[in-house]
Amino acid sequence: MSAEQGLNDAAKKTARVFFALWPDEALREELHKVSGLLHAAHGGRRMNPATVHLTLLFVGSLERERLPELLAVAAGIQSPSFDVVFDQADCWRHNRIAFLGARQPPAGLFDLVGALERQVDQAGIGFDRRPYKPHITLVRNADCKKTAPALKPIVWAARDFVLMESNSNANGASYKELARWPLL
Template sequence: MRVFFACLPPADCLPRLAQWQDAMHVLAGGRKLPLPQLHLTLAFLGEVGPLALQRAADCAEQAAASLPDSLLLDSCGSWDSGIGWCGPARSDAALQAWVYRLRRALRLEGLAVENRPYQPHLTLLRKLQQALPPQPPQPVPLLRLELREVALIASSRRADGAGHLRLDGWRRAPGS
């Protein structure tokens, strides 16, 4: 099973994310991701079996208590891979440190986790027809994305793109 850990945007954030997605689509084309599939990836595990999945879930359950409370989304852009995204303009030190602690715990459990630097973002578009301009025509309004839980998501490949299924989730500790 192909899985990853992510934070899902609360329902009250989806209208703003849809506006950004629409504005980016006008500028760069591409395929809009369905709003229920938008997520902030925390750690990608790839293909794992049942025992590894349980070890990963144990790590996430322990880590969830200290999940930072929010992430400021104030930037949009694109990558050469044809991805249109939104995320923080500057690195969020608390989230970066949390993700690296989670990755370390997963590695200590014998799970393979990607080594590339963590770039928090939500993918809004795939297969862009052209790159987004370096600076959007209007400033991107701020959106504070509440990070309420760590969700375990299964991903499957389909003809119309990836399909996602939420398998489990662990909530942040109250007041943290």
């Protein structure tokens, strides 16, 4: 067996997964327009509109045999729907990401993230334990020395959440929806 084949076999045994809010087509188009404005201000590389999302909880690499556990955990989440107003364009110098943020994220967003963290933790599944900072990445390799433009607020009506699998390829990342759950 070649080293490359061994790596491919190992990759098939695990999935790189995360929970997210996924935009509908109208919101995706709106976010793509904003990415154009951020790109004009900061340069860099615009995100593929098909991959733009709001991460809730990044699990990372998980054995595929454990996916049913993760699906069951998410199915047990009972959280109300909410709206997030993204009203702040900004740029992080440390990783050169231009993004949209929310000056006043709703409690419902943090409640959903907290419920996911607690349930995933209780299931004994590891995840990225950084403090949650809601943002939508729109441009990578941005020149953050420039001032972000003022933008019209965008309202994201969160009515469901998804579990996504991330796969890397020559063109960047591609995502596959594994499951979707409604918010109440």
